[in-house]
Amino acid sequence: MLVEAAVPHILPENAFTTTVGEAAKAGVFAIWFFLIFRIGRTLRGLYGAQSAQYLELTPIWRILLDVTAAFVLAAFCFSVLYLYIGRLQGSAAFSxxxxxxxxxxxxxxxxxxTGYGDISPKSGLAKFLVSVQILFGFLYNVLFFSIFASFAGRRRPN
Structure with missing residues (x-):
């Protein structure tokens, strides 16, 4: 499905492209698990019992890289979910x-x-996933990007 979404109607429908599409679906779920693992690890480091040690031993660029990579991966994974819903429900899913x-x-x-309004969810499932992503994005921004500045100030002097 991901291959078809990325390059529609260019690749022939055969066993190889079907296998690659199924592998891409599995890859997206693997990315979700990796994303959850990285977010959990970063949260334990920032808010856990040994947060001072985590901040002292982990370079700020590494924390920022983890936070940014998780944000980009989440945006990509949600986009694949939206594609999947669009394929399942057709024009009833999105505007x-x-x-x-x-x-x-x-x-x-x-x-x-931001919500420009040029694309909007129409089906119940699409609205639910968009709501989950809005909450995720808001909480992610609050937990990481807003709070990151305060943790960056606590790092050890060079």
Missing amino acids: ADLNLGEALYFSIVTMTT
Whole structure:
């Protein structure tokens, strides 16, 4: 599905492209698990019992890289979910037919709570996932990007 979404109607439908598409679906779920693991690890480091040691031993660039990578991975994974819902429900899911680029655009606009309104969810499942992404994006920004500045100030002097 991911291959078809990225390059529609260019690759022939055969066993190889079907296998690659199924592997891409498994890869997206693997990314979700990795994302959850990285977010959990960073949260334990920042808020855990040994947060001072974590901040002292972990370079600030590494924390910032983890936070940014998790944000980008989450936006990508939500865009793949939107593509999947669009394929399942057709034009009943969103106000526009989504390809990979439009789904990624919609995901980023949703996660940053910008909401231009050019693409909107129509079905119940799409509205639910968009709501989950809005809450995720808001909490992610509050937990990491807003609080990151205070932790950066506590790092050890060089």
